[in-house]
Amino acid sequence: MHPPPPAAGVGMDFGQNSLFGYMEDLQELTIIERPVRRSLKTAEEIERLTVDEDLSDIDRAVYLLSAGQDVQAASVMANLPFLMRQNPTETLRRVLPKVREVLHVASVEIQLTAAVSFLTILQEESMSVHTFAHSFLQVILLHLEHRDTGVSNAWLETLLSALELLPKETLRHEILNPLVSKAQLSQTVQSRLVSCKILGKVTNKFDAHSIKREILPLVKSLCQDVEYEVRSCMCRQLENIAQGIGIELTKSVVLPELIELSRDESGSVRLAAFETLVNMLDMFDTDDRSQTILPLVKSFCEKSFKADESILISLSFHLGKLCHGLYGIFTPDQHLRFLEFYKKLCTLGLQQENGHNENQIPSQIVEQEKKYTSVRKNCAYNFPAMIVFVDPKNFHMELYSTFFCLCHDPEVPVRYTIAICFYEVSKLLNSGVYLIHKELITLLQDESMEVLDALINHLPEILELMSTGGESSVQENKMSSLPDLIPALTAAEQRAAASLKWRTHEKLLQKYACLPHIISSDQIYYRFLQRMFTIMMTNNVLPVQRAAARTLCIFLRYNRKQEQRHEVIQKLIEQLGQGKSYWNRLRFLDTCEFIIEIFSRSFFCKYFFLPVIELTHDPVANVRMKLCYLLPKVKSALKIPADMHLLQQLEMCVRKLLCQEKDKDVLAIVKKTVLELDRMEMSMDMFQKKNYEKDLLDQEKEREELLFLEMEQLEKEKHQNDGRTPSDKSFEKRRRDSRIPTQSLPKNIPISVPGPSSSTSSTSKEIKKSKLFRSQSFNNQAFHAKYGNLDKCVSKSSTLAHTPSVSGLLRTAALSLPDDSFRTRSTSSVPASFSPNPILPSTSRGAGNTADPKCSGSKDAQPRKATLKSRKSNP
Numbered sequence: 001m002h003p004p005p006p007a008a009g010v011g012m013d014f015g016q017n018s019l020f021g022y023m024e025d026l027q028e029l030t031i032i033e034r035p036v037r038r039s040l041k042t043a044e045e046i047e048r049l050t051v052d053e054d055l056s057d058i059d060r061a062v063y064l065l066s067a068g069q070d071v072q073a074a075s076v077m078a079n080l081p082f083l084m085r086q087n088p089t090e091t092l093r094r095v096l097p098k099v100r101e102v103l104h105v106a107s108v109e110i111q112l113t114a115a116v117s118f119l120t121i122l123q124e125e126s127m128s129v130h131t132f133a134h135s136f137l138q139v140i141l142l143h144l145e146h147r148d149t150g151v152s153n154a155w156l157e158t159l160l161s162a163l164e165l166l167p168k169e170t171l172r173h174e175i176l177n178p179l180v181s182k183a184q185l186s187q188t189v190q191s192r193l194v195s196c197k198i199l200g201k202v203t204n205k206f207d208a209h210s211i212k213r214e215i216l217p218l219v220k221s222l223c224q225d226v227e228y229e230v231r232s233c234m235c236r237q238l239e240n241i242a243q244g245i246g247i248e249l250t251k252s253v254v255l256p257e258l259i260e261l262s263r264d265e266s267g268s269v270r271l272a273a274f275e276t277l278v279n280m281l282d283m284f285d286t287d288d289r290s291q292t293i294l295p296l297v298k299s300f301c302e303k304s305f306k307a308d309e310s311i312l313i314s315l316s317f318h319l320g321k322l323c324h325g326l327y328g329i330f331t332p333d334q335h336l337r338f339l340e341f342y343k344k345l346c347t348l349g350l351q352q353e354n355g356h357n358e359n360q361i362p363s364q365i366v367e368q369e370k371k372y373t374s375v376r377k378n379c380a381y382n383f384p385a386m387i388v389f390v391d392p393k394n395f396h397m398e399l400y401s402t403f404f405c406l407c408h409d410p411e412v413p414v415r416y417t418i419a420i421c422f423y424e425v426s427k428l429l430n431s432g433v434y435l436i437h438k439e440l441i442t443l444l445q446d447e448s449m450e451v452l453d454a455l456i457n458h459l460p461e462i463l464e465l466m467s468t469g470g471e472s473s474v475q476e477n478k479m480s481s482l483p484d485l486i487p488a489l490t491a492a493e494q495r496a497a498a499s500l501k502w503r504t505h506e507k508l509l510q511k512y513a514c515l516p517h518i519i520s521s522d523q524i525y526y527r528f529l530q531r532m533f534t535i536m537m538t539n540n541v542l543p544v545q546r547a548a549a550r551t552l553c554i555f556l557r558y559n560r561k562q563e564q565r566h567e568v569i570q571k572l573i574e575q576l577g578q579g580k581s582y583w584n585r586l587r588f589l590d591t592c593e594f595i596i597e598i599f600s601r602s603f604f605c606k607y608f609f610l611p612v613i614e615l616t617h618d619p620v621a622n623v624r625m626k627l628c629y630l631l632p633k634v635k636s637a638l639k640i641p642a643d644m645h646l647l648q649q650l651e652m653c654v655r656k657l658l659c660q661e662k663d664k665d666v667l668a669i670v671k672k673t674v675l676e677l678d679r680m681e682m683s684m685d686m687f688q689k690k691n692y693e694k695d696l697l698d699q700e701k702e703r704e705e706l707l708f709l710e711m712e713q714l715e716k717e718k719h720q721n722d723g724r725t726p727s728d729k730s731f732e733k734r735r736r737d738s739r740i741p742t743q744s745l746p747k748n749i750p751i752s753v754p755g756p757s758s759s760t761s762s763t764s765k766e767i768k769k770s771k772l773f774r775s776q777s778f779n780n781q782a783f784h785a786k787y788g789n790l791d792k793c794v795s796k797s798s799t800l801a802h803t804p805s806v807s808g809l810l811r812t813a814a815l816s817l818p819d820d821s822f823r824t825r826s827t828s829s830v831p832a833s834f835s836p837n838p839i840l841p842s843t844s845r846g847a848g849n850t851a852d853p854k855c856s857g858s859k860d861a862q863p864r865k866a867t868l869k870s871r872k873s874n875p
Helices: 016-038 043-049 057-067 070-078 080-086 088-104 108-124 129-135 137-142 151-165 168-182 191-206 210-224 228-245 247-261 267-277 286-304 309-323 332-346 362-381 383-388 390-396 400-406 412-420 422-444 451-467 483-498 502-517 521-538 540-557 562-577 582-598 601-607 611-615 621-636 646-659 663-677 692-722 726-739 765-780 788-804 805-817 819-824
Strands: none
Touching: 043 247, 043 502, 057 070, 057 080, 057 088, 070 080, 070 088, 070 108, 080 088, 080 108, 088 108, 088 129, 088 137, 088 210, 108 137, 108 151, 129 137, 129 168, 137 151, 137 168, 151 191, 168 191, 168 210, 191 228, 210 228, 210 247, 228 247, 228 267, 228 726, 247 267, 247 286, 267 286, 267 309, 267 582, 267 663, 286 309, 286 332, 309 332, 309 362, 309 383, 309 502, 332 383, 332 400, 362 412, 383 390, 383 422, 390 400, 390 422, 400 412, 400 422, 400 502, 412 422, 412 451, 422 451, 422 483, 451 483, 451 502, 483 502, 483 521, 502 521, 502 540, 521 582, 540 562, 540 582, 562 582, 562 611, 582 601, 582 611, 582 621, 601 611, 601 692, 611 646, 611 692, 621 646, 621 663
């Protein structure tokens, strides 16, 4: 008996009794290890498994098949494709005969391995089809009726794949002629089942005359077989046979057999006939559908509730396809009956009349509940088809209550399936999509992560349809009728964060990038932006942090208030770039990589260039290493000659790293980075042929950033004008009319002219309204990660070149003025996108003309940690 463990607070006893206890424990461990040692191979076994290393691959394979053990024979079977590629002649001459001998008495594992290898040899085309048929086909046919069902099915799959490639004469002599005897009643059930599947595969290889003379008699015989398994198997092959014989023979031969099989005494045969009829609906004309198929389907549906639940599962799965195929031939009464039948299936197992029998045992009840769940899941899968069946205009009256039940179903698989279909339902409803707003909130708040994961696959498209109502994209309509959306989205993110399913959390954060086109900028700022910061700084999963960083950059990109943008930039630099944790500084570099991708080059150089290169002095090697990987992208953001001073700072930091770096891993990456930087070609201020696409895309990004600031200014002016007296407005209008004639301005063309104060010349009231409308509708443009492809950018640029606009004039003014004055002036009333702000570390292009020492681009004048003052945003 072992001594008890020492009590808390008492020192460990190293006395004799304690040591004896430890010895007993060691002896027990030794006993445990003994079976492991005994399981090792003995010297004799090792000797038997040892093969001469000097043998060639062919000789080794022959030896192992002749005298080796099963595991070695299986290895040779698996290597047959390699041997055929390496030496096909010797493999066929020496190895294949041994393979035939081994397969007669081989185990199941060797048989399965050989079947897969034969199929691989055929697919790799390492020999001609005739050679394969001559060498391997007889081996495959010989083992089709193996006593093990798994082995027989494996060889059958190999044969069916080979039938696609074998020539017609080989099929006739080697397959079809023996099939006549194999399909007789005197043969085994397994042989007749194999014959059914082969017939379904080879029918399309022959002409109609041969099919009618040689194949159809066998088909009829097997459809009337005494065993229900054979009848069911042949029934499922009738679809393939019908495609090979044409419509006329299908109507005269196949359809009568299907009608007879649909009345079979076996439920599995009737089910096979029903599924085959549904799959063949497209082959029949309207008369056949209405006079022959519709009565059969109607009878099948009426009897289904009295039959086994497995029939209901198949019926519910094919119901959407069935209603679509028979659409147009239903009478109003039949249409209503099928709709009511579908509704009944949607609630199967939930209503009291479908309750359990008192005589059922618990295991039967559980099994029945699983089948009912499968039926409702199939109904959810077919729900979009049923919307088409009833017409989307009648959705509210006919199907809304059913949709509500499916979204609130107690079983997760049902809600998961309806969540997958939610986007299709939204598209079909179009302008009536507002009817399912509440169900969207319900699924977003679902307790199951699987349901949420299925819903967010198309969340941006769903929210876009919800926000526009399927008709327009006016900003005033943005989710105004769905006030519960934001709480539901935030709650969904918090549940995903609390779960262990980090991939769902990552996907949800990626989908949140669509929110700038769904809800207002202020709502994003106050409800989502801070949450992205928290995830970046506290979450332990790197992909989740990166997803939050990218989404935060997109939120910043579409934020419409300069003060809020500055506050976000300040937090990024202070809390991440200059954070105490090296992990936060690494995430800052990730964020800068996204900023380079999403924003214009001038934006990055203005706010993030200096904080990034400051990290060359970081005390942690991992941060410096990650920075080295980012430096080529940083250099690609510079333009010459405007950013020459920034390029000089970058080169100076790289030289310091090269000279002063002590970590060997970082130094190796620095050397590779230096070579890559030397090979890079710098972008010029003017367009170049090599970088035309990138320059055009960057110009488009910068134009949009300027437009956002113009929007903010226009909204401020609108609020100021709304507060003036009528006399002030009339005086301002007369003054503008006297300075800028209306005839000289194109209609609906917004124009902005910079000036020192608000009293300078401006546009007319109509043009301001046009600008404001543009500002209100800008966020509803279709969102994409790269902000438009090249074709879109080219088309926009060509349009801007011929049509004057605010952004076009701003760009013209920027080109006509010196680059410094355009980007760094502080006295203009037009808010420049990158105007210098004393609270932010900024790097101005051409900064040598400014008096601010922090913006001069001098490394010595710039402290390592910039002094940043927090600014309070107005709620």
